[in-house]
Every structure is written in structure tokens, then in C-alpha cells.
Amino acid sequence: TKQTGYTALDYGFVNTAATRSAITYIDGDQGVLRYRGYAIEDVAANSTYLEVAWLLIYGELPTPSELSEFEERIRRHTLLHEDLRRFFDALPHTAHPMSVLSSAVSALSTFYEGSLSVRDPEQIEISTIRLLAKLPVIAAYAHKKSLGQAFLYPDNSLSFVENFLKLNFGTMAEPYEVDPVLSKALDRLLILHEDHEQNASTSTVRLVGSTEANLFASISAGINALYGPLHGGANEAVLKMLGEIRDSGESVERFIERVKNKEQGVKLMGFGHRVYKNFDPRARLVKQSADEVLEALGVQDPLLDIAKQLEEAALADDYFVERRLYPNVDFYTGVIYKAMGFPTRMFTVLFAIGRLPGWIAHWREMNTDPATKIGRPQQLYTGAPARDWPQR
Numbered sequence: 390t391k392q393t394g395y396t397a398l399d400y401g402f403v404n405t406a407a408t409r410s411a412i413t414y415i416d417g418d419q420g421v422l423r424y425r426g427y428a429i430e431d432v433a434a435n436s437t438y439l440e441v442a443w444l445l446i447y448g449e450l451p452t453p454s455e456l457s458e459f460e461e462r463i464r465r466h467t468l469l470h471e472d473l474r475r476f477f478d479a480l481p482h483t484a485h486p487m488s489v490l491s492s493a494v495s496a497l498s499t500f501y502e503g504s505l506s507v508r509d510p511e512q513i514e515i516s517t518i519r520l521l522a523k524l525p526v527i528a529a530y531a532h533k534k535s536l537g538q539a540f541l542y543p544d545n546s547l548s549f550v551e552n553f554l555k556l557n558f559g560t561m562a563e564p565y566e567v568d569p570v571l572s573k574a575l576d577r578l579l580i581l582h583e584d585h586e587q588n589a590s591t592s593t594v595r596l597v598g599s600t601e602a603n604l605f606a607s608i609s610a611g612i613n614a615l616y617g618p619l620h621g622g623a624n625e626a627v628l629k630m631l632g633e634i635r636d637s638g639e640s641v642e643r644f645i646e647r648v649k650n651k652e653q654g655v656k657l658m659g660f661g662h663r664v665y666k667n668f669d670p671r672a673r674l675v676k677q678s679a680d681e682v683l684e685a686l687g688v689q690d691p692l693l694d695i696a697k698q699l700e701e702a703a704l705a706d707d708y709f710v711e712r713r714l715y716p717n718v719d720f721y722t723g724v725i726y727k728a729m730g731f732p733t734r735m736f737t738v739l740f741a742i743g744r745l746p747g748w749i750a751h752w753r754e755m756n757t758d759p760a761t762k763i764g765r766p767q768q769l770y771t772g773a774p775a776r777d778w779p780q781r
């Protein structure tokens with residue numbers, strides 16, 4: 390209105406239709422999150438990453454035989470083509486794993502030319518299984534690349550999460566014993582990230598998929614959207630923030646003051662949410678896990694104490710209460726990933742592995758809905774009104 394004198398109503402402002410989906414339900418005021426109708430608290434306590442992946446993608450919980458057949462299909466496709474293993478040689482060891490992930494996923498599609506159809510259900514299955522099987526391997530190779538260590542081959546005698554842990558922390562030099570505490574905790578964290586309705590990265594996957602781009606291209610775009618520090622990249626940013634508070638010796642109270650004064654745009658990373666204007670139910674579950682995992686691993690991490698002090702101080706401060714800012718899923722996850730041995734730059738990669746089933750489920754839902762049209766977000770024009778070209 391300021392620039393052009395026109396208001397939205399003059400343009401017949403039409404609210405863009407909300408996206409219809411049957412996959413995940415969130416009530417931001419009540420702090421409710423349900424996967425296909427099941428409360429996140431029940432899902433996280435009773436299921437596994439792959440069982441939830443089936444639930445999100447196919448709509449119902451799998452029977453035991455459906456689940457074991459699904460796990461077997463995924464196990465059979467964990468190997469990367471040797472040419473794709475060489476893809477990593479082209480990248481510097483300093484490459485951020487999220488950049489490696491999105492480019493490797495895009496490159497992965499070149500090995501399946503001829504089965505990238507977005508209409509053929511069988512080819513959609515092929516893409517689905519290849520991505521679920523190979524994304525963790527690509528992620529582990531990005532981690533190993535950053536360490537300058539040799540890549541291991543998947544060990545299909547292990548479960549999905551055990552295999553992922555071994556690919557990350559095993560070496561050629563000695564046998565690797567999977568710690569059941571680690572694999573159970575990681576499986577639970579992955580479940581908590583599997584879907585979250587129309588968040589930025591899922592909306593990206595749907596928008597790219599709406600042009601009939603293949604599943605690999607859509608997922609690669611979703612990974613890039615997740616990378617940003619306001620979205621999935623926040624878990625990495627939280628650890629950086631906690632480390633800076635620890636290293637500077639700055640008190641939690643002083644840091645909170647700087648956030649409230651918006652000094653140099655500083656934010657309380659891991660706090661706030663577009664939808665949850667109450668607690669994020671996932672944050673509660675992650676916080677519980679943080680205490681359990683660090684105790685089970687015998688890890689004392691001052692960063693967890695700083696995180697708890699920050700939460701306590703913020704929740705008692707009107708600035709945060711008035712703005713309805715609460716811890717979100719990213720606030721405590723990094724402390725657990727660090728205790729597990731992952732470097733900070735792998736945290737958002739772990740978020741991407743968690744979110745992959747949700748992205749796939751939304752792409753398939755959008756893709757099989759006959760009412761789907763190509764995405765075209767509406768614009769409210771605020772530029773100059775029509776005018777004549779100047780005589781020069």
C-alpha cells in the first residue's frame with residue numbers, strides 16, 4: 390500500500406489454497422503431532438524408523454511380513470554403484486556434508502535413467518527403495534570423506550540403523566561393535582524427524598515434484614531447503630551457539646539479554662516455530678532422550694547444562710512467552726548427536742535421513758492425486774503501476 394497506494398483487496402487478493410494431505414496432523418496451539426493419526430509419543434515409543442516409513446508412505450502400519458519384506462528390499466539395495474563411490478573423489482574433504490548429500494542424490498538419478506517415471510507405480514517403487522537404501526550410505530560416505538577415512542561397504546547382516554552407525558564409525562582396521570543404546574536412541578530420533586506436514590523442505594519437494602520432476606530431483610531440492618539455519622540447519626546452529634556461550638564464558642542471562650536486544654541479529658537457535666506456538670512435542674521427547682543417552686554413554690556435556698539453563702531462562706522471560714517461543718525439535722538433538730560421536734556438520738544430514746520418508750510420502754501423495762496442478766504460488770504485485778516509456 391505504501392509504495393503503490395493499492396491494497397491487497399484492490400487486487401482481489403485470494404488466499405492461496407492450503408495444501409491437502411492425509412499424512413501428518415499438527416495442532417500448533419495444543420502441541421499435537423500425529424503420523425497417519427497416531428500420536429508421536431506412541432509412535433516414538435513403539436516403532437522403528439522403517440516401520441514408520443512404511444506407515445507414512447503406504448498409509449497403514451505394515452504387517453510383520455510386509456515389514457520384513459520391506460527391510461529386505463532396502464537391504465538388497467544399500468550398495469552404491471562403484472562410479473558413484475568415485476563421485477566423492479571429485480569433492481574436497483572440506484565439503485559440507487549437506488552439499489555432498491544433495492549433489493550425490495541428484496547424481497544418483499543418473500544411474501536409473503529409464504526408471505525415473507513419475508507415473509509408473511513400479512518405477513516409483515524403484516526410486517523409493519533406492520533412496521531409502523542409499524541415502525544413509527551417501528551420508529556416511531560424506532562423513533568418512535570429511536575424515537579422510539576409507540569408505541566401508543554396507544553390512545547387510547545388520548539392521549538399518551546399526552548398518553548406518555557402522556558405516557560412520559567402523560574402520561577397516563578393526564571390528565565394530567554396535568552399541569544398542571546408540572542404535573535405539575538414533576532410531577528414535579530419526580522417527581521424530583520423519584515428517585512434519587508442509588514445512589519448508591517438504592513444500593519444496595512437493596513444488597518441484599508438481600512439475601513432474603523425478604523423485605531424486607525433488608528430494609535433492611528438499612535437502613537444499615533443509616540446509617538453511619532457519620530450518621534443519623538449526624540443529625547445527627544450536628551447537629555453535631552453545632559452544633560460543635561456553636567458550637566466551639558469557640552468562641546465560643547475558644546471552645538472553647543480547648537475544649532480546651536483537652544484537653547483530655542474534656537468535657536463540659532451536660527456539661520458535663512457524664506452527665507450534667506452544668511446546669513442540671518432539672522437543673520434549675528429545676530432551677528426555679538427551680538425559681538417557683548421555684547417562685547411558687557416561688557422557689557429561691556442559692553444553693547440555695547450558696541448553697537447559699537457556700530453556701529455563703527463556704521460558705521464565707516475558708519476551709519469549711509473549712512471542713510464544715518454545716524449544717523446537719532442533720534445540721536438544723545436537724547434544725545427543727555430539728555424544729554419539731557425529732561431527733556438528735553431520736547433524737542436518739541426520740535430519741535429512743529422518744525426513745526422507747516424509748518427503749517421499751508427500752511426493753507420492755501429490756503425484757497420485759489427480760487434482761494436483763503444477764505449483765504456482767500467487768503473487769501480490771506491489772511494484773509501479775503502468776507508466777509510459779520516458780522520451781530520451
Ligand code: SDX
Nearest residue numbers: 585588619620621623656657658659660661662663712717
Ligand atoms: C524446523 O516448519 C516446520 O515444521 C519446521 C520443522 C520441521 O520439522 O520441518 O519443525 C523444523 O525448522 C524447526 C525450526 C528450526 N529453526 C530455528 O530454531 C531457528 C530459530 N528460530 C527462528 O528463526 C524462528 O523462530 C522460526 C524461523 C523458526 C519461526 O519464525 P516465525 O514463526 O516466522 O517467527 P517470527 O520470525 O515471525 O518471529 C516472531 C517474533 C520476532 O520478534 P519481533 O519482531 O516480534 O520483536 O519472535 C522473534 C522474532 O524476532 N523470534 C525469535 C526467535 N524466533 C522468533 N527471537 C529470538 N530467537 C528466536 N529463535
